[in-house]
Amino acid sequence: MSDMSRIKTFNLPDLGEGLTEGEILAWLVKVGDTIELNQPIVEVETAKAAVEIPAKWAGQVQAIHHPEGTTVEVGTPIIAIDTDPGAGPLETPSTTATASADLPTPSAASLAAVRVAPAEGMIEPGLIGGAAPGGRTAVLVGYGPRTTAAKRRPRKSEVPTPAGVDHGVVVGDKTATTSTIPAPQVHDRRVGASGGAVLAKPPVRKLAKDLGVDLGTLTGSGPLGSITREDVQQAASGASVVVAEPIAAATAPSFGADREQRIPVKGxxxxxxxxxxxxxxxxxxxxxxxxxxxxxxxxxxxxxxxxxxxxxxxxxxxxxxxxxxxxxxxxxxxxxxxxxxxxxxxxxxxxxxxxxxxxxxxxxxxxxxxxxxxxxxxxxxxxxxxxxxxxxxxxxxxxxxxxxxxxxxxxxxxxxxxxxxxxxxxxxxxxxxxxxxxxxxxxxxxxxxxxxxxxxxxxxxxxxxxxxxxxxxxxxxxxxxxxxxxxxx
Structure with a gap:
């Protein structure tokens, strides 16, 4: 299998009702992960709901094109998957560069390594707009993909992702790779068995429920003490569990010097x-x-x-x-x-x-x-x-x-x-x-x-x-x- 045919790029699908964009809340996979067909890979918030999008192909994650917190237009490539990782390393060298204000234009050789799926690939089977019963078979007139670049929601504070996670970022027709990207503080806070606030994203809560893990008994290793997927998996494997203490700072509103808090109106x-x-x-x-x-x-x-x-x-x-x-x-x-x-x-x-x-x-x-x-x-x-x-x-x-x-x-x-x-x-x-x-x-x-x-x-x-x-x-x-x-x- 040639490099062009084995590397496939998945575009953000139309999730229904003519929605034109979605915000990436959380990536459920990272570069290098081996994924299965229909495995949830990303959580996206649209103007109507937060939904998990499954993988269209099985394989290995080669690139993640947009970091968490980015608002992406429907039809924009969001992830590249090597559908035949056992065939050996890719012949075409990847284009990696340090992210800066002036991003380099990718070479023709680097672009050959990633093949954008055909138009039908923009629609995810089983989602609204796909081939599932009751789904729409075409984007409504006046809606759908636009050609503008993805836009990042501004934040007052930025929290880097863990070291070693490398995300390829595509902006317009330029490509860059950065090892540290701002991570959004999108979590679900509820009260755990210990009586303290439990800070975790919805996908982590679902994983904990599936594995029978009580989030209220864990101490999070993520930003602001949030519980990560690794924390849940470690607890499920029988590793030592530490009782979490209340996170007072995480639950309090964040006011600026003017004693005001500004909340973006979105979604x-x-x-x-x-x-x-x-x-x-x-x-x-x-x-x-x-x-x-x-x-x-x-x-x-x-x-x-x-x-x-x-x-x-x-x-x-x-x-x-x-x-x-x-x-x-x-x-x-x-x-x-x-x-x-x-x-x-x-x-x-x-x-x-x-x-x-x-x-x-x-x-x-x-x-x-x-x-x-x-x-x-x-x-x-x-x-x-x-x-x-x-x-x-x-x-x-x-x-x-x-x-x-x-x-x-x-x-x-x-x-x-x-x-x-x-x-x-x-x-x-x-x-x-x-x-x-x-x-x-x-x-x-x-x-x-x-x-x-x-x-x-x-x-x-x-x-x-x-x-x-x-x-x-x-x-x-x-x-x-x-x-x-x-x-x-």
Whole structure:
């Protein structure tokens, strides 16, 4: 096999929804590593989510073209892989030089060592935009690869990578290699078993979960005391484990001399801001409120948890709220629709969105065709959705195509709110905290469990009567879910 055919360059694929760029959060491999087909090699954050991209070929990593923290355009080469490392050393000498402000132009011989994959190689199989079922087969008109150079997000402080890690950096048509590159401080902080803050990137957390390692029992060897993949692998192999102490400095905000902190608006937060601004000033919002006695609903949940077939299922009040919304949509289909300018598109299917607050910002993944799921299937789908969102692994596809949304503000101890519609949807329901309150029940004041619902809707589609009836039916279900299930289904 010739050098040209064995060295293949993988381009950043279109990860769906016409996204044009992504920020490299973390490389999961380094130069010289032997990788397998479909092995995760890099974590990339787009405007919608952080996703791990698998290797398109098996082989050995020859070059990493962009360091962590770089924002790369779709279609830009990001890594070169030797698909036949057993064939011996490459004949063409590599071009290495010290990085400087004036980078040398690579020679024709050095460029021959790396072959850019054909246009189809820009699309990763199994990802949105690839050959997987439901994926797009072409980049949308007006979107896709651009010819501008990758840009590096500026930082106030730079932390070098460990010595010996060599990344080839491609800028425009110039190539350079540097042994120390700034590493971004992109980590996931949570509380470990020791009670201290655990600093680790999402891929490291996934590895620890797969290997059964408790991150709270480790002392990190990475920047700011973060836990690395090597720390987890060492612990899994039975090496000595040291209990980590709280990292107070890592969790505190970093203020400058002016006592201010500046946080770049990018990724999920940037897209959320754009969508909410567009929705708030495009769709005329109306919000209605309803306070309901959910004592029977909470007792129904307790009975459900006690059943043998439900003991391993996560059952929460959100499950009943979701079921109430789905049944109310059957009675009032217009609520599940979209304003399309000269027409209203009413949808038979319900892609039920659940707003989730993550460390990267607010995201709204949805359960596809939720109206056709049984109560048990709906519970499993909601559990999977929430766990995936918390782990930072929600895919762009899971956040696309939503038709109706629930935002559970009650988990924050909030009674209700006036939520803003996700773009393209006509209604969103805020579910508030369930509290014990004095309530008139059967002519007497008793302590009951009460919650407040807030429904925002697009007044171009849903008038006051329709919105009120829909909200009333959701409330009636939550007041007595067992009776409603018998009467409505």
């Amino acid at each position: 999920v937060r940037k897209l959320t801001a754009e969508n909410m601004s567009r929705s708030a000033f495009t769709a005329p919002h109306v919000t209605e409120f309803l306070t309901v006695d959910v004592t029977r609903a909470m007792k129904a949940l307790d009975r459900l948890r006690g059943r043998r077939e439900w003991r391993d299922v996560r059952v929460s009040p959100l499950l009943l709220v979701a079921k109430a919304v789905l049944l109310a949509v059957q009675r009032h289909p217009m609520v599940n629709s979209t304003w399309a300018g000269d027409e209203i598109v009413v949808k038979e299917y319900v892609n039920l969105g659940i707003a989730a607050a993550t460390e990267r910002g607010l995201i709204v993944p949805n359960v596809k065709d939720a109206g056709r799921l049984s109560l048990r299937e709906l519970a499993d789908a909601l559990t999977d959705l929430v766990q995936t969102a918390k782990s930072g692994r929600t895919s762009p596809a899971a956040m696309s195509g939503g038709t109706l949304t629930i935002t559970n503000v009650g988990v924050f101890g909030v009674d209700t709110g006036t939520p803003i519609l996700p773009p393209g949807e006509s209604a969103i329901l805020a579910f508030g905290a369930v509290r014990e309150m004095p309530w008139v029940h059967k002519g007497k004041v008793k302590v009951r469990q009460v919650t407040t619902l807030g429904l925002s809707f697009d007044h171009r589609i849903i008038d006051g009567e329709l919105g009120s009836k829909f909200l009333r039916d959701v409330g009636d279900f939550l007041t007595d879910p067992e009776a409603a299930l018998l009467a409505w289904t």
